[in-house]
Amino acid sequence: MKIAVAIDGSENALRAAKHAITLAQYFPEAQLEVIYVADYNKAKDERLLSQSEESLLLKRKQKMDPVLELAHTVGVKVKTTMLKGNPSQEIIKYVNTEAVDQLVIGSRGLNAFQEMVLGSVSHKVMKHVDCPVTIVK
Amino acid sequence: MHTFKQQWLGNVRADILAGIVVGLALIPEALAFAFIVGVDPRVALYASFTIAVITSFVGGRPGLISAATGAMALVLVNLMADHGLQYVLAATVLTGIIQLILGGLGVANLMRFIPNSVMLGFVNALGIMIFITQLPYLRGNDAMTYLFAIATLVLVYAVPRFFTAIPAPLIAIVVMTGIALMSGVSLQSIGDLGKMPSSLPTFFFPDIPLNFETLKIILPYSLALSIVGLLESLLTSQVLDDMTDTPSNKNQEARGQGIANFFTGFFGGMAGCALIGQSMINIKSGGRGRLSTFTAGVFLMFLIIVLGDVVVKIPMPVLAGVMIMVAATTFNWGSFKFLKQAPKTESLVMLITVAIILYTHNLAIGVVVGVIMSSLFFVAKISRVTVTSDAGIYRVKGPLFFASTTKFIQSFKDIKEKEIIIDFEDSQLWDESSVGAVVKVKQKLEEEGGAVTIRGLNSSSEQLYGKLL
Numbered sequence: 001m002k003i004a005v006a007i008d009g010s011e012n013a014l015r016a017a018k019h020a021i022t023l024a025q026y027f028p029e030a031q032l033e034v035i036y037v038a039d040y041n042k043a044k045d046e047r048l049l050s051q052s053e054e055s056l057l058l059k060r061k062q063k064m065d066p067v068l069e070l071a072h073t074v075g076v077k078v079k080t081t082m083l084k085g086n087p088s089q090e091i092i093k094y095v096n097t098e099a100v101d102q103l104v105i106g107s108r109g110l111n112a113f114q115e116m117v118l119g120s121v122s123h124k125v126m127k128h129v130d131c132p133v134t135i136v137k
Numbered sequence: 138m139h140t141f142k143q144q145w146l147g148n149v150r151a152d153i154l155a156g157i158v159v160g161l162a163l164i165p166e167a168l169a170f171a172f173i174v175g176v177d178p179r180v181a182l183y184a185s186f187t188i189a190v191i192t193s194f195v196g197g198r199p200g201l202i203s204a205a206t207g208a209m210a211l212v213l214v215n216l217m218a219d220h221g222l223q224y225v226l227a228a229t230v231l232t233g234i235i236q237l238i239l240g241g242l243g244v245a246n247l248m249r250f251i252p253n254s255v256m257l258g259f260v261n262a263l264g265i266m267i268f269i270t271q272l273p274y275l276r277g278n279d280a281m282t283y284l285f286a287i288a289t290l291v292l293v294y295a296v297p298r299f300f301t302a303i304p305a306p307l308i309a310i311v312v313m314t315g316i317a318l319m320s321g322v323s324l325q326s327i328g329d330l331g332k333m334p335s336s337l338p339t340f341f342f343p344d345i346p347l348n349f350e351t352l353k354i355i356l357p358y359s360l361a362l363s364i365v366g367l368l369e370s371l372l373t374s375q376v377l378d379d380m381t382d383t384p385s386n387k388n389q390e391a392r393g394q395g396i397a398n399f400f401t402g403f404f405g406g407m408a409g410c411a412l413i414g415q416s417m418i419n420i421k422s423g424g425r426g427r428l429s430t431f432t433a434g435v436f437l438m439f440l441i442i443v444l445g446d447v448v449v450k451i452p453m454p455v456l457a458g459v460m461i462m463v464a465a466t467t468f469n470w471g472s473f474k475f476l477k478q479a480p481k482t483e484s485l486v487m488l489i490t491v492a493i494i495l496y497t498h499n500l501a502i503g504v505v506v507g508v509i510m511s512s513l514f515f516v517a518k519i520s521r522v523t524v525t526s527d528a529g530i531y532r533v534k535g536p537l538f539f540a541s542t543t544k545f546i547q548s549f550k551d552i553k554e555k556e557i558i559i560d561f562e563d564s565q566l567w568d569e570s571s572v573g574a575v576v577k578v579k580q581k582l583e584e585e586g587g588a589v590t591i592r593g594l595n596s597s598s599e600q601l602y603g604k605l606l
Binding site: 038040041043044045047048049050051052053056084086 | 249252253256257260372375376378379380382413417420421469470471475
């Protein structure tokens, strides 16, 4: 059984991750995967706000760290995946090709304005993913 | 050659589709940049065509889109106003030569020395300046002008909510131009300001006297253009490297920019460089290879020749609306958070870079001053050296070099002990000055009848100490 949680470094995503970890604890044979998508639309701004390629890489890794720490404390093993592109499209593509059995995702992300303009990632993902989705408030 | 073939033919379908999208997206900005410089739209459109096509062959970052840009246009404004088009073309040729030489010397390796605070200052000032250049098309005009500009802006931001295959600015331009034509309102249009090209560019020599006077006029502009062009091109290459997880040859890109500008000047085009926005559109649309850039350039020229008569009907307030969006995207809105979180010196460097560019209207000067300032701040920061003493053991903390030796020597001013140990475990000797300072402290104390033991030098410090003593 494959459980995946998509995160973006927000508080809401951390709550989603907590739920995914709880789920994983109920299924000892389950494999938990944390997915982070580096958004193409933010590629320029993120690069400019980092001192170097290396510091950008570190910043992205740090988005996953709280989740990994949480999983580690309760003894759940985690696989991490970093993707690049349009967040909803990449999550959908990945979840459908990797045969994920259960996807957990936060209901809203970091930027309310972008959500207004581009629509919510969780909503798009929910519509196009083949497996059951848990949206965490 | 295998990889070169792959860079051209590895992604044909997606490259052609993305190239078409980018070709469309290049047009409005090329027109607006021509108006910024005060040249005919042809000068920017020809430039966009030749630069895109040439860099597709000789650039170092496949998928990078280069054409006429706002940053280069802003540098050219005064040259055009004071000396005219022929000098703009000559400056473009010279820019090409300078960039080619710099690329040959490995200029891209210097990008490391440009901190992101300076780059932030650069893009923010660029965004503000592009915004300012659009105001004359709005201010002092009738309400209809404002209405069209605002409606364009609303469309540009609302359309991507529902539809992303065609760039929103283009949809906005088509819709708003259609409304303007059908409703018959009278607005200033592109045709009122310049002519569209009806043929491909031709090769000719800029009509300028080939003498020292000319060089004196164009050289400062060419130097500024070289810096600005390379900076934006290399920044864009970095962004694309990150987006695609593939490396690129930055020095080849610098030389490619040079070759492109060199020939563009002879084809009647103004200097250009990489466009961050269009390059990102290319990657997002699936473009990865050289074919995407080539297609973008060719398709742009094709559209202009075929649709030139329609393009002249685009109302200026609509173009201004699109450009205000471009200015807003160029500006890095995360900078406000950066100002709060970053070290004070970095914030200061960013603000001063912006201020200098806005004051001098010269992006290159701002960048150069910003880099110098941040280097000085950096030296000041790492030149902090402290000496703490405990029972005759003096521990040195921090690197010892020309900028930190004074502080080091002062720390040994009033030593009471007869026998002391200076411990360099947390320090490093970097240069002659540092060895000199250690020797000076040692000598002075020994002259006063004391004994000094040096310990804890790491191996490279030891080596330097032994060599210079």
